[in-house]
Amino acid sequence: MTTLLELDHINKDYRIRGFLDRSTLHAVKDVSFSLEVEKPEIFTIVGESGSGKTTTARMILGNETPTSGHLRFMGEDVAAIRSRAERLKFMARVQPIFQNPFEAFNPLTTLDYFLFATAKRFLGLKDQANIEAATDRALNHVGLSLAEVRGRYSHELSGGQLQRIAVARALIPEPKLIVADEPVSMVDASLRMSIVNLFRDLRDTLGVSIIYITHDLSTAYYISDRVIIMHRGDVVEAGDAKTVLGHPQHAYSRALREAVLPPDPVAARRIIAQRMASAKAAEARQPG
Numbered sequence: 538m539t540t541l542l543e544l545d546h547i548n549k550d551y552r553i554r555g556f557l558d559r560s561t562l563h564a565v566k567d568v569s570f571s572l573e574v575e576k577p578e579i580f581t582i583v584g585e586s587g588s589g590k591t592t593t594a595r596m597i598l599g600n601e602t603p604t605s606g607h608l609r610f611m612g613e614d615v616a617a618i619r620s621r622a623e624r625l626k627f628m629a630r631v632q633p634i635f636q637n638p639f640e641a642f643n644p645l646t647t648l649d650y651f652l653f654a655t656a657k658r659f660l661g662l663k664d665q666a667n668i669e670a671a672t673d674r675a676l677n678h679v680g681l682s683l684a685e686v687r688g689r690y691s692h693e694l695s696g697g698q699l700q701r702i703a704v705a706r707a708l709i710p711e712p713k714l715i716v717a718d719e720p721v722s723m724v725d726a727s728l729r730m731s732i733v734n735l736f737r738d739l740r741d742t743l744g745v746s747i748i749y750i751t752h753d754l755s756t757a758y759y760i761s762d763r764v765i766i767m768h769r770g771d772v773v774e775a776g777d778a779k780t781v782l783g784h785p786q787h788a789y790s791r792a793l794r795e796a797v798l799p800p801d802p803v804a805a806r807r808i809i810a811q812r813m814a815s816a817k818a819a820e821a822r823q824p825g
């Protein structure tokens with residue numbers, strides 16, 4: 538087996554400068570996991586707001602450097618990538634998909650422009666026919682074609698369609714890993730499943746692995762192969778998705794599963810804290 542991605546005891550601290558003092562925020566604490574080339578999978582990171590999911594994603598994408606630990610992609614330490622050429626090669630193989638597809642595309646420019654620019658930058662293509670062929674191929678993987686997208690602006694499409702195009706853009710460089718940070722939270726509820734189903738198709742047809750970051754347990758349960766649950770920077774549970782999400786062991790994971798969380802993060806956090814307190818109280822009442 539060849540290791541695609543390895544997080545080896547990763548920590549990320551931020552120095553917080555207060556009015557009078559400084560403190561350290563441990564955003565990610567001792568996270569370790571790895572993905573294999575030969576076994577493409579949907580690896581999901583679940584947690585509420587502030588649990589360290591995005592920081593972990595940013596480190597995997599090479600946009601943040603771990604405070605300690607090693608993050609390796611295809612055996613190479615990501616923090617050691619220095620040259621522009623090496624960086625471009627890494628970026629082609631590890632592609633991001635972000636939460637808000639409307640922010641991903643400049644509203645004043647047609648969508649095909651971005652797709653062509655990606656093909657030129659990462660595939661080094663110069664000939665327009667080749668650029669268009671690569672773009673069309675990527676769009677076909679998400680159920681679209683260049684003919685449907687050509688000349689259109691982001692405001693002409695729905696969030697769901699636009700997120701599909703964002704997935705197509707990520708596919709153009711032929712990545713081995715996609716890091717999707719809350720990719721469906723701004724998409725209409727009725728279209729969420731179709732986007733996550735797409736991830737499953739990409740895993741199976743293209744052999745691409747996906748790090749799926751979400752606070753949505755239902756899509757996580759439905760598509761994930763493996764899952765880790767993060768809480769305040771710690772991995773509190775890890776393993777096969779159906780086992781972890783179906784039979785959560787940790788009080789926080791159980792609270793997450795049982796909570797039907799409101800969209801307001803403060804209210805969601807309050808509910809989780811209440812449920813954890815009652816779970817702890819129930820555990821304390823258990824004899825032995």
Ligand SMILES: Nc1ncnc2c1ncn2[C@@H]1O[C@H](COP(=O)(O)OP(=O)(O)OP(=O)(O)O)[C@@H](O)[C@H]1O
Pocket residue numbers: 551552562563564584585586587588589590591592593
């Ligand atoms: N650049 C930064 N400087 C200081 N603190 C940061 C920075 N980035 C993140 N943090 C803090 O690190 C913690 C983890 O944040 P992170 O964004 O990784 O969580 P998250 O689970 O992705 O939440 P969300 O879904 O809200 O993005 C939070 O307390 C956050 O405020």
